[in-house]
Amino acid sequence: MALSRLLAGYDHVILDLDGTVWVGDSATPDAPKAIAAIRAAGMRLAFVTNDGQRSPEEYVRKLWSIGCTASANEVVSVGSAIQFVLAEREPGAGVYVIGSPAIFRHVADAGHRILNHTPAAESADVVVVAAHAEFSYAELRTATRAVLAGAEMISAGRDRTFPTAGGTAPGTGAVVAALEYATGQTAQNVGKPDPQVFKVALERLGGGRALVVGDHLQSDLGGANAAGLDAAIVLTGVTGTDEAHAASDPTPVAIAADLGTLVLSHQ
DSSP, rough: OOGGGGGGGGEEEEEBBBTTETTTEEOOOOOOHOOOOOOOTTOOEEESSOOSSSOHHHHHHHHHTTOOOOOGGEEEEEHHHHHHHTTTTTTTTEEEEOOOOHHHHHHTTTOOOOOOTTGGGGGGGGGEOOOTTTTHHHHHHHHHHHHHOOEEEOOOOOOOOETTTTEEEEEEHHHHHHHHHHHHHOOOOOOOOOSSHHHHHHHHHOOSSSEEEEEIIIIIIIIHHHHHHOOEEEESOOHHHHHHHHHHHSSSSESSSSHHHHBBOOO
């Protein structure tokens, strides 16, 4: 299928995942066709996400499972951004992790010691925060004590919520807010809307002009703007029609019902 006129002005497309390409375990309307059409037109793709619950390889498997082709190098997860930031530190720092097994692997791959389930957990140098399905009060308590003892906080994002097949769920931002409130300290955010994940995506895409497509005004639209990129908003995730059309400074270059409507020509 042919691409819409909007895509003619760009060389690459950077796609958010949750709420844009899929909701829960189902593709959004015509998302596989849209991604296939972008590739057929010779444009390069990157996928960016604030969800740290999976590794890039796991995201690739999920994309294939809903009919979208992808490779691990095209996926820039917030876990990758956390690993990049931690790798800039001297190796061997003690880290307490709130997150999925994928986040634990990123921290270990950055060259640091994971202190979870050790007597030294409350004396960690760094606390990494990324929402996950098994999050508990005990994790919040240990992280609070570590931060009050001087640990630095690194956050995987500030999204309050994210869409799931069963309805809206609290995001990493809700966990970070609780930890910041408990400690009076502010976390360093490396997830969207911080531009880091978009910059990593751009490095992988090479030169040219990129369009970001997402469903979240703060994370996707705001993050793209911070990285100097245009962004379009789709309405399959957390942003409603009225909210999207009221957005300004920045303003989305386009608003569409879904990814298929935005990308594909319907003439």
